[in-house]
Amino acid sequence: MFKGIGEKETDTVFTRAFTTLLITLILYRDNQEEDFISATKINNIKDKLMKYIVLEKDLRGYVSGKGWAHSMAHAADAFEVLVNNPKISRDDFPEIVSILWSKVLTSTSVYLHDEDERLLLPILSMVEKGMNATEIEGLLQHLPDDLSTRKEQVTDEEYWFLVFNVKAFLKSFYIKINGIAKLLPLQKKIEHSLTNIY
Secondary structure, eight states, X not given: OOTTTTOOXXXXXXXXXXXXXXXXXXXXXXXXXXXXXXXXXXXXXXXXXXXXXXXXXOOOSEETTTEEOOHHXXXXXXXXXXXXXXXXXXXXXXXXXXXXXXXXXXXXXXXXXXXXXXXXXXXXXXXXXXXXXHHHHHHHHHHHHHHHHHHTTSOHHHHHHXXXXXXXXXXXXXXXXXXXXXXXXXXXXXXXXXXXXX
């Protein structure tokens, strides 16, 4: 999972991305009443996945002539299965959300292959499993200010990559929770963020 970590535009991304996909399949089996992975190992997997997603710099989706790298989508899939494992504590949810959120706020490239929706799924799973939605409300509320701060730190092109990624994520988020009464406060925060991002 860490082979060539930090590299961009090299083929090692395929090894990393498909290793996370394999981890997803193993976790899925453990979740399906197999229960063959100890709580200690599940916690270790969580720590390694969090380290991986922070360090991954190659965010390409489909690579012409080579196929799918999709590192962020595969990592998000792993987190979605992980947060549904009964051996993961809800106390871990805020840190996991924070790490996933940081990957939404990328300015180095544009997500073109549904990465926004895939990054959203584990976040929604955590909310469904009882994470306090105020954690997300806070992130949404501060989003316009976060982007204003980042605008001063990146090039114009990178800033518009960032705006595109954030808006795509927010729109997916809004549509995904539409009609869920208990998540109406989140929709209001999303509307506010979208209105105030420029």
